[in-house]
Amino acid sequence: MLPSTLFSRAAAIGHGTAAETICNALRSAISENMLPAGQALPQAELANGFGVSIIPVREALKRLEAEGFVTSPPNRGAMVLGMNEADIEEYSRIRALLEEQAAADGVRNMTRVQLAQVEDAYEAFVEGVAAADGQRRSGALNRAFHNAIYVAAGRPRLFEMIDDLHTRLDRYIRGHLVIEGRKEVTDREHKAILDACRARDADLCARLTREHILEAAAISIEVMRRPKKKADRARSIRG
Amino acid sequence: MLPSTLFSRAAAIGHGTAAETICNALRSAISENMLPAGQALPQAELANGFGVSIIPVREALKRLEAEGFVTSPPNRGAMVLGMNEADIEEYSRIRALLEEQAAADGVRNMTRVQLAQVEDAYEAFVEGVAAADGQRRSGALNRAFHNAIYVAAGRPRLFEMIDDLHTRLDRYIRGHLVIEGRKEVTDREHKAILDACRARDADLCARLTREHILEAAAISIEVMRRPKKKADRARSIRG
DNA sequence: CTCATTCACATCGTCGATAATATAACATCT
DNA sequence: AGATGTTATATTATCGACGATGTGAATGAG
Numbered sequence: 001m002l003p004s005t006l007f008s009r010a011a012a013i014g015h016g017t018a019a020e021t022i023c024n025a026l027r028s029a030i031s032e033n034m035l036p037a038g039q040a041l042p043q044a045e046l047a048n049g050f051g052v053s054i055i056p057v058r059e060a061l062k063r064l065e066a067e068g069f070v071t072s073p074p075n076r077g078a079m080v081l082g083m084n085e086a087d088i089e090e091y092s093r094i095r096a097l098l099e100e101q102a103a104a105d106g107v108r109n110m111t112r113v114q115l116a117q118v119e120d121a122y123e124a125f126v127e128g129v130a131a132a133d134g135q136r137r138s139g140a141l142n143r144a145f146h147n148a149i150y151v152a153a154g155r156p157r158l159f160e161m162i163d164d165l166h167t168r169l170d171r172y173i174r175g176h177l178v179i180e181g182r183k184e185v186t187d188r189e190h191k192a193i194l195d196a197c198r199a200r201d202a203d204l205c206a207r208l209t210r211e212h213i214l215e216a217a218a219i220s221i222e223v224m225r226r227p228k229k230k231a232d233r234a235r236s237i238r239g
Numbered sequence: 240m241l242p243s244t245l246f247s248r249a250a251a252i253g254h255g256t257a258a259e260t261i262c263n264a265l266r267s268a269i270s271e272n273m274l275p276a277g278q279a280l281p282q283a284e285l286a287n288g289f290g291v292s293i294i295p296v297r298e299a300l301k302r303l304e305a306e307g308f309v310t311s312p313p314n315r316g317a318m319v320l321g322m323n324e325a326d327i328e329e330y331s332r333i334r335a336l337l338e339e340q341a342a343a344d345g346v347r348n349m350t351r352v353q354l355a356q357v358e359d360a361y362e363a364f365v366e367g368v369a370a371a372d373g374q375r376r377s378g379a380l381n382r383a384f385h386n387a388i389y390v391a392a393g394r395p396r397l398f399e400m401i402d403d404l405h406t407r408l409d410r411y412i413r414g415h416l417v418i419e420g421r422k423e424v425t426d427r428e429h430k431a432i433l434d435a436c437r438a439r440d441a442d443l444c445a446r447l448t449r450e451h452i453l454e455a456a457a458i459s460i461e462v463m464r465r466p467k468k469k470a471d472r473a474r475s476i477r478g
Numbered sequence: 479c480t481c482a483t484t485c486a487c488a489t490c491g492t493c494g495a496t497a498a499t500a501t502a503a504c505a506t507c508t
Numbered sequence: 509a510g511a512t513g514t515t516a517t518a519t520t521a522t523c524g525a526c527g528a529t530g531t532g533a534a535t536g537a538g
Contacts, residue, residue: 075489
């Protein structure tokens with residue numbers, strides 16, 4: 001059964017074609033872990049929930065399949081695609097490679113106003129995670145900080161690929177800030193990256209960015225392994 | 240008007256759903272430069288040509304849109320998406336980054352049989368381009384040689400991304416071997432890369448791979464600029 | 479009791495037809 | 509004449525219905 005919250009946000013996005021709206025709603029739902037890996041996505045149910053026919057649903061699923069969020073074997077129905085540890089690690093290493101490059105080029109080409117925007121994004125992150133709903137917004141704020149550096153690189157295609165990768169990995173790395181003590185570490189690392197931007201040290205910024213990403217990935221994988229017990233317990237309670 | 244050769248190959252692929260068949264036919268047609276950038280893709284005409292209704296055509300186009308081969312603004316029809324020089328250069332640099340990594344990891348993890356496969360692929364390329372239809376097959380053979388190294392890296396996701404990038408760039412870099420004297424240079428570079436594999440020198444192989452890609456990209460961009468005159472002349476003759 | 483076979487069911491894939499939207503050609507007004 | 513509003517047309521986006529395909533339960537044989 002699909003969560004009812006999935007359908008409510010479709011009305012809010014409302015723009016463009018129905019297929020587009022559904023595609024975006026599903027993508028963000030998957031990306032935000034509202035739909036777990038393996039979740040079945042029956043066309044009829046989706047069509048009913050969104051109040052449309054199955055045609056736009058099919059097109060949305062086709063697109064999401066191409067983007068790597070769902071798989072839909074012919075005649076067997078679509079389901080949310082999950083990653084295993086190896087995938088997460090591999091994608092994270094690719095992210096490290098690309099973002100390292102974007103960070104270096106970003107620092108090299110950064111104007112004064114762009115540096116100011118990076119500083120603003122840094123402040124926004126610090127204040128944001130300290131706020132009441134900080135846990136929920138921390139992901140977006142973290143992303144905004146790094147993106148502020150990458151846009152300075154002036155590489156729209158590289159930026160796109162980084163953004164895509166981040167969207168695909170989000171549901172796995174989301175929440176790695178919640179772990180005790182991580183907030184301070186992340187803050188320290190962001191500060192170091194910001195200082196590297198100020199000092200116009202492209203190589204340092206690249207190296208710090210790389211380590212920042214690989215560390216976050218390692219922690220996320222570790223966290224992913226840990227709560228297995230809780231799931232098993234929940235299942236044994238239910239069964 | 241769409242080229243009639245486009246539709247003939249659909250029957251050959253035949254497997255799976257109609258949408259899939261059409262998607263593959265269009266992708267390879269675009270990738271092989273049969274459909275130039277800016278070419279309009281009217282749903283009705285495609286449906287007629289492939290002998291199906293417009294529904295599978297729409298789904299194929301949606302997928303190709305996600306993959307970056309076509310754009311389809313709402314209610315305005317799909318067209319083949321083209322890249323400008325900046326895009327080609329940017330994507331080529333990303334390719335260099337990723338393939339450099341894949342080459343290094345490939346050499347580090349390469350087994351004896353994998354090395355033998357790389358050697359076979361090298362031989363196949365040399366013999367293939369010398370053959371009668373060498374010009375047509377050179378792209379696939381070149382790709383097979385490099386891929387033989389990358390598979391040894393044991394990184395399926397990285398491999399996927401490299402393959403996707405190559406497919407998207409193919410129509411622009413295809414034919415850069417045709418230029419006078421390039422065949423020998425490419426052969427020499429491949430030989431050097433192969434020797435680096437034999438010597439298990441990962442860093443050297445990575446560096447050579449990087450240079451190989453960036454050089455090919457630079458040449459392709461240069462070629463892309465050159466024949467502008469011919470196009471202008473053709474236009475002036477027609478007008 | 480286990481395994482293979484058959485058949486009914488559920489879901490997906492495709493079709494023809496209709497509604498919605500953008501492009502253009504045209505008439506109208508200043 | 510130039511700009512603007514309007515209609516005609518072509519194309520896309522969507523719908524409801526039908527046919528195709530895979531899944532799982534019931535049945536029978538070994």
